[in-house]
Amino acid sequence: MQLQRKISAKPQERRRHARVKLALLGRYMLEDRREFPCQTIDVSAGGLALTAPVVGALGERVVAYFDALGRIEGIIVRHYEHGFAMTATLTAAKRDKLVNQLMWLVNRKTLGLPEDRRHERITPKEVNTTIRLADKTLIPAKIVDISISGAAVTCAKQAPMGAMVQVGRRRARVVRTFDQGMALEFALPLSFDQFDENVIL
Missing domain, CATH: 2.40.10.220 (predicted glycosyltransferase like domains)
Incomplete structure (x- = not known):
């Protein structure tokens, strides 16, 4: 037994x-x-x-x-x-x-359902950042969520669609605007081994 x-x-x-x-x-x-x-x-x-x-x-x-x-x-x-x-x-x-x-x-x-999102998105521990516009204006912003390819941020001022900005230390393009915020696509994706809640832009 x-x-x-x-x-x-x-x-x-x-x-x-x-x-x-x-x-x-x-x-x-x-x-x-x-x-x-x-x-x-x-x-x-x-x-x-x-x-x-x-x-x-x-x-x-x-x-x-x-x-x-x-x-x-x-x-x-x-x-x-x-x-x-x-x-x-x-x-x-x-x-x-x-x-x-x-x-x-x-x-x-x-x-046979479609994929809902291209990359996993997370909310980092540090959500405060800055957006630097083409004219060097600095705008305080908060990160809503982030993926290896981009981020959604809330901010008081928006850049036009397609504009290049700097979010924290990373270059990014504005791919969508929404009420009080923007969706950004990074010029270079984040390194996947550093992609977790401790990521800092």
């Missing part, structure tokens, strides 16, 4: 986080800061399997980024012939968010 209990416990342990088969393109960075493209084989709230050109060492820290999932940190736990599996080190809130994202992606694929 004891042996039977052991055998029956293993599948339950493996299925603690349901794995979803998804092919998502992304990038990953190893501890030596080398970056490579990758594609997910399957994803769960506890980890993911990747097809990858360079496999790091077992136990090595890795940071991966996917437009649909955002930034995921973890360690390499298994090698495959053409890739590796990594854990997902997440807070409880981020884990819940990832579960919701996976459900959305599966339902979107099944129902």
Whole structure:
């Protein structure tokens, strides 16, 4: 009976986080800061399997980024012939968010729904910034949300559509205006390994 209990416990342990088969393109960075493209084989709230050109060492820290999932940190736990599996080190809130994202992606694929946003968006801890217009005018602004490709800000004065401005230390183009604010697209995207709530423009 004891042996039977052991055998029956293993599948339950493996299925603690349901794995979803998804092919998502992304990038990953190893501890030596080398970056490579990758594609997910399957994803769960506890980890993911990747097809990858360079496999790091077992136990090595890795940071991966996917437009649909955002930034995921973890360690390499298994090698495959053409890739590796990594854990997902997440807070409880981020884990819940990832579960919701996976459900959305599966339902979107099944129902043929369009992608709602090009990149994951977050609200940084430091929301205060400044907008520098072409005429050197400085405008206080607050960041509503931010992605690796741009930001939405609230401010007292707006620049015209297509105008180049500087938000914090980054050059950006005005791609949309709204009541008391603007949507900006960065001239150069943020580095994905620095894209988290501590990001400062």
